[in-house]
Amino acid sequence: MAFNSSDTAAFKGVWVFCEQREGVIMSTSYQLLSEGRKLANDLGVELCGVVLGKDIKEEYLKALGGYGADKVYYCNHELLDVYTTDAYTKVICDLVEDKKPEIFLIGATNIGRDLGPRCAARLHTGLTADCTHLDVDVAKYKEFLKTTSTIDVDNTVFEENTNLKMTRPAFGGHLMATIICPRFRPQMSTVRPGVMQTQPYDEAGAAKTVIENVNVALSKDDIHVDVIEVKKAAKKLVDLIGADVVVSVGRGISKDVEGGIKLAEELAGVLGGVVGSSRACVDAGWIGADHQVGQTGKTVHPRIYVALGISGAIQHLAGMQDSECIIAVNKNESAPIFDVASYGIVGDLYKVTPMLIEAIRAAKAAK
Amino acid sequence: MKAIVCVKQVPDTSGVVAVKEDGTMDRAAMATITNHDDLAAVEAALRIKDATGCKVVVVSMGPPPAEGMLRELLAMGCDEAVLVSAREFGGSDTYATSQILAAAIKKIGVDDDDIVFCGRQAIDGDTAQVGPQIAEKLGMPQVSYVAEINVDGKAVTVKRLLEDGYMTIKVQTPCLLTCVKELNDARYMSVGGIMECYQKPLEVYNYETLKDDPLIDVTTIGLKGSPTNVYKSFSPPVKGAGMMMEGADKATVEKLVSILNDKHII
Numbered sequence: 316m317a318f319n320s321s322d323t324a325a326f327k328g329v330w331v332f333c334e335q336r337e338g339v340i341m342s343t344s345y346q347l348l349s350e351g352r353k354l355a356n357d358l359g360v361e362l363c364g365v366v367l368g369k370d371i372k373e374e375y376l377k378a379l380g381g382y383g384a385d386k387v388y389y390c391n392h393e394l395l396d397v398y399t400t401d402a403y404t405k406v407i408c409d410l411v412e413d414k415k416p417e418i419f420l421i422g423a424t425n426i427g428r429d430l431g432p433r434c435a436a437r438l439h440t441g442l443t444a445d446c447t448h449l450d451v452d453v454a455k456y457k458e459f460l461k462t463t464s465t466i467d468v469d470n471t472v473f474e475e476n477t478n479l480k481m482t483r484p485a486f487g488g489h490l491m492a493t494i495i496c497p498r499f500r501p502q503m504s505t506v507r508p509g510v511m512q513t514q515p516y517d518e519a520g521a522a523k524t525v526i527e528n529v530n531v532a533l534s535k536d537d538i539h540v541d542v543i544e545v546k547k548a549a550k551k552l553v554d555l556i557g558a559d560v561v562v563s564v565g566r567g568i569s570k571d572v573e574g575g576i577k578l579a580e581e582l583a584g585v586l587g588g589v590v591g592s593s594r595a596c597v598d599a600g601w602i603g604a605d606h607q608v609g610q611t612g613k614t615v616h617p618r619i620y621v622a623l624g625i626s627g628a629i630q631h632l633a634g635m636q637d638s639e640c641i642i643a644v645n646k647n648e649s650a651p652i653f654d655v656a657s658y659g660i661v662g663d664l665y666k667v668t669p670m671l672i673e674a675i676r677a678a679k680a681a682k
Numbered sequence: 683m684k685a686i687v688c689v690k691q692v693p694d695t696s697g698v699v700a701v702k703e704d705g706t707m708d709r710a711a712m713a714t715i716t717n718h719d720d721l722a723a724v725e726a727a728l729r730i731k732d733a734t735g736c737k738v739v740v741v742s743m744g745p746p747p748a749e750g751m752l753r754e755l756l757a758m759g760c761d762e763a764v765l766v767s768a769r770e771f772g773g774s775d776t777y778a779t780s781q782i783l784a785a786a787i788k789k790i791g792v793d794d795d796d797i798v799f800c801g802r803q804a805i806d807g808d809t810a811q812v813g814p815q816i817a818e819k820l821g822m823p824q825v826s827y828v829a830e831i832n833v834d835g836k837a838v839t840v841k842r843l844l845e846d847g848y849m850t851i852k853v854q855t856p857c858l859l860t861c862v863k864e865l866n867d868a869r870y871m872s873v874g875g876i877m878e879c880y881q882k883p884l885e886v887y888n889y890e891t892l893k894d895d896p897l898i899d900v901t902t903i904g905l906k907g908s909p910t911n912v913y914k915s916f917s918p919p920v921k922g923a924g925m926m927m928e929g930a931d932k933a934t935v936e937k938l939v940s941i942l943n944d945k946h947i948i
Binding site: 397398400401404424425426428429431432433435436437439440441442443444445460463464465466473474478480484485486488489490491492493494495496497498499539540541542543544545546547548552586604605610611618619629630639640641642648653655656657658659660661662663666667670671674675677678679 | 693695775776777780806807808809810811812813814815817818819823824825826827839843844845846847848849850851852853854857864902908909910911912913914915916917918924925926927929930931932934935936938939940941942943947948
């Protein structure tokens, strides 16, 4: 029977695309599996990981079960070693058409954001980009809205259904929108890396993982691009998402860019963290794009976030406002960063930061 | 050879953002700009024109005022413009938008040695979906996140950004590339260009123009044909006010550090 994405009743199960690079599963996949597990539990269905690659180690596949997968569809083929849109789209669409999952989550990496739309267009279904929250259960969705929105939840009517409610920032974070795809399956979503929390690894789950080898129908003629080389950046990139402490700089360092970054590095060093940045500094070429926090950069929720000379444009706030403790230093007392800050100091970052470094050093030394 | 560039006029979300009482964006009250990544796509096409003399056609889907943006792009050096505009197209999600733009591009005509350019993503939605979806609907190969382009006849070699590096990819025309703004610095309109831009052709494609294309089906375009719908939209609440420290001297900083210490934050 021909594949029909509007026959919604025929689709069952939650899938997560588990992206690998150089044979190693990316950590985003574990975040998505952890989230997918909750959705699968709410729906009472299976959670499956989908891995495309070449000779991936069995322990890596088994490990996906440790993060919640019941089953792993493993597509092993020489032409899947390095990502190409054509090969990956074909193999995934073939598999979706065969197995018919109701939900399909993909990490919003530079690869996932290339693959997701191409697959959704081929399958004739909807795709919601860069989601930051997912629900199937209306009651849980309402609980979510109570803490994250200005909606009067108890006096609002919600349509009861188990459609996937995909919430994402719109207009650079000024608005949040919850999107549904009621008429087509699978309901597809790319999910921002770093947003979903990885659940603790479960040894027993890993041991129980069922690995299903998928028969891959793929030939060179299916692929219309040549990947000539894959090159890693020479410089070691900053790991913002995994950082416990982030000290970010903003436009406020324009007076002395080098000095400002040096102070941030020193403060980050004392606190055991890394240096982040607002978009303004990246756009100005003061710091590498890998440091950027915000809507177009990375989403972080470290234990401590220090904002030095950052006014707090909504795009930036969207990427850091869930940090546990936010300390802001800014000359302008009406800067929006102070609206989300746990502690704010109105002052010159070039004067305040050195004092902060010294005081923290002293406090640590006293312990 | 020609280059077809998809562009979008977007509200300037970095400026004053107007929100209506119902929580939706008041687009009419906001300044509009040409989407940054799309400008990089236009510039990339114009550089190929500089080198080869090829034609550059810009195409945009949007309300009639988007014509102003298209005139500006003609003043930058693009040769022809197409505005895709119809009530039937309104409310389209990325899937529906890509169907309509793909139909418009087919109407413009895609030759063997043509390249379709898009920006990576638009700043109002940040989805990055329309480019790849147009490529799928046109049945052509795509490369997204393009940060460098070299064209040699029908062979196009590009640098595609990854989070921690890049891929060098070779693709044959016709193909679709989505460009990041780091690709180049877009040129300004020239005085001569501004003089000429109203003489250059600007066509409007409405529903009638495109309706014979199989992609233009009322069940797959516009608000009703879009697979995705908005379930709820809402404004994030303002976080409860934190503690503003008094002063900015040594005593202030020491007080803050002692609070952090007491709460075991440091």
